[in-house]
Amino acid sequence: MKPPPFSAVSDEEIQHAAALLRSGKLVAFPTETVYGLGANALDADAVARIFEAKGRPHTSPVIVHVGDQEMAAKVAASWPTAAQMLAQKFWPGPLTLVVPKTAVVPDIVTAGLPTVGVRMPAHRLALALIRAAQVPVAAPSANRFTQLSPTTAEHVREGLGDRVDYVLDGGPCDLGIESTVLSLAGEGPVQLRPGGISRQQIEEVIGPVITGEHAPKGPHESPGMHLRHYSPRTPVFLVETGRVPQEGRGAYLEISDPPERKVSEAITMPGNAREYAASLYRILHDLDAKGYDWIAVEKPTGGAEWEAVLDRLRRASSTGLEDQGQ
Ligand code: TXA
Ligand code: MG
Numbered sequence: 001m002k003p004p005p006f007s008a009v010s011d012e013e014i015q016h017a018a019a020l021l022r023s024g025k026l027v028a029f030p031t032e033t034v035y036g037l038g039a040n041a042l043d044a045d046a047v048a049r050i051f052e053a054k055g056r057p058h059t060s061p062v063i064v065h066v067g068d069q070e071m072a073a074k075v076a077a078s079w080p081t082a083a084q085m086l087a088q089k090f091w092p093g094p095l096t097l098v099v100p101k102t103a104v105v106p107d108i109v110t111a112g113l114p115t116v117g118v119r120m121p122a123h124r125l126a127l128a129l130i131r132a133a134q135v136p137v138a139a140p141s142a143n144r145f146t147q148l149s150p151t152t153a154e155h156v157r158e159g160l161g162d163r164v165d166y167v168l169d170g171g172p173c174d175l176g177i178e179s180t181v182l183s184l185a186g187e188g189p190v191q192l193r194p195g196g197i198s199r200q201q202i203e204e205v206i207g208p209v210i211t212g213e214h215a216p217k218g219p220h221e222s223p224g225m226h227l228r229h230y231s232p233r234t235p236v237f238l239v240e241t242g243r244v245p246q247e248g249r250g251a252y253l254e255i256s257d258p259p260e261r262k263v264s265e266a267i268t269m270p271g272n273a274r275e276y277a278a279s280l281y282r283i284l285h286d287l288d289a290k291g292y293d294w295i296a297v298e299k300p301t302g303g304a305e306w307e308a309v310l311d312r313l314r315r316a317s318s319t320g321l322e323d324q325g326q
Contacts, residue, residue, distance in 0.1 A: 009125060009168060017166050018132035021046075026053060026163070028142040028156045029129050030170030031121035033094050033178050033196055034149040034281070035156050036065065036139030037164060038129070041075070044106035047138050051108070053163035056145040061111040063096050063179070064118050065137045067130035072118050075136055077102045080184050082206045089205050092122035094175055094196025098183040109138050115185040125170040141178060148232055148288070148316075151176045151281045177277040177308050182209070194308040230281075232288035236317040237296045248293030253283065255298050264292060273305040280309065284316065 017027045024046040027038045037053060039046035041064045051058055066072045069087070073079065077100040086095060101116035110116050118136075121127065130137050141149040142156045142164065150156045153169035180195035182202060191199055192212045202209050237245060242257040244250060251265040255276075259266060267283060270276045287295050297313055300306045 009170065013168065014125070014128050014132050017129055017168050018134075020166050021129070021133040021137065022135065024049075025165040026050060027129070028150075028153070028160070028164045028167040029123075029126050029139070030153070030168065030173055031065075031123045031126045032092075032173060033121070033175045034151055034173055035142040035153065036063075036121075036126070036137075037142035037156075037160070038065070038137040038139040040133070041065075041109055041136040041138035042104055042106070043135075044108050047106060047108050050138065050140065053160055054140060054143070054145050056140065058108065059111050060140070060145075061113055061115075061117060062109050062138045062140050063181075064105065064109060064116055065126065065130055065139050066118055066120050067127050067136075068120070071130070071136050072120070075102055075105050075116050075118060076100065082184050082189060085205050086182070086202065087120070090197050090201070091120040092127065093120070094122070094177075094179040095119060095202075096179045096181045096195075098181060098185050098192065100185055115183070117181060119179055123170065123173075125168055129168065146231055148230060148281050148284055149178060151285075155281075155285055172282065175274075175278060176281055177312060180308070194311045196308070198305055199307065200304055230312050230315045231318070232284045232295065232316065234288050234292055235294045236284075236313075237294055238299050238313050238317040239296045240299050242298070244296040245294050250292045250294040250296055251287045251290070253295070253297045255300055257298055259296070263296070265290075269298075271302075273300070273302060273309055276300065276306075277309050280312065 021027050021040050024043055028035050039050050064075050083097050096117045096119040098115050098117045105116050143150050143159045151173045153167050156167050175196045178195045180197045181193040183190045189209045191209050242260045244252050244259045249264045252259045252263045253267050253269050255269050
């Protein structure tokens with residue numbers, strides 16, 4: 001059966017966006033996780049524009065998005081068995097594999113690292129764009145540095161304005177949380193960032209995986225993992241048992257514990273990690289526009305499936321002081 005057409009995006013638009021990519025321009029596009037800010041990954045000048053548009057330091061490597069295995073082979077100097085098995089199981093999907101890079105990948109993409117993060121996104125628009133462009137597409141999340149990742153085209157336009165040449169609007173992203181980043185460049189697999197594919201899911205395929213903070217320094221380095229990341233402008237507090245700040249006006253994201261005092265706005269969040277992740281950034285974006293003094297978030301207490309959500313909540317609620325020296 002033929003798949004239904006993309007809701008509002010015509011084939012001409014995809015061709016136009018692909019031509020822009022090929023000519024060194026920036027195109028924002030939807031993926032199943034968040035919107036990406038794309039440039040031709042083989043064009044150092046185009047990728048430099050991504051850093052400029054985001055206000056992102058050059059120490060942060062960018063994920064390279066591919067449309068098929070052949071493109072992955074072009075940017076990856078080696079493809080370990082673990083990569084093979086994981087790509088087979090989870091691609092297209094929210095899993096970024098960090099492997100040794102080839103010389104065609106400019107240093108600016110990888111922040112000078114000898115490795116490259118590669119993923120094939122599970123979004124028909126993203127895949128159509130990359131395949132039409134016929135080049136791998138370097139794309140970080142389409143937001144200004146340290147701000148919240150965008151899960152709608154409106155978020156992209158609000159955050160980046162005319163710093164982006166074109167925005168493909170594919171509606172809201174399904175997952176709403178970024179891909180898992182897994183390094184296969186050293187001795188054993190290391191999870192550098194929890195995300196859309198859980199550590200358990202990965203371990204079922206390749207066995208034990210350690211997390212970044214337990215990895216020895218060296219090939220698994222991930223210089224882009226600044227603590228203050230994924231943050232709204234409004235201060236965020238991660239709280240337990242309804243302990244919201246005593247001063248000021250604020251919003252409270254509740255799972256099961258009501259706030260200890262009356263708040264300006266209380267939102268009941270899903271008790272399921274996947275659904276929670278799917279709505280979190282949109283809710284934070286909306287609340288951020290309301291000018292509250294704070295946003296208090298009830299800390300989810302569930303199991304391993306909450307790892308990615310907890311990671312993002314911790315980063316969103318960081319004051320930034322801990323970030324010094326990273
Ligand atoms: O879901 C996602 O991954 C989204 C969509 C657009 O694909 N992209 C995304 O990109 O979140 P970004 O740039 O915001 O985060 C990518 C992270 C970097 O912060 C870095 O930690 C890690 O991936 N990364 C990328 N390349 C790496 C490399 N060569 N070595 C280690 N870590 C790398
Ligand atoms: Mg990001």
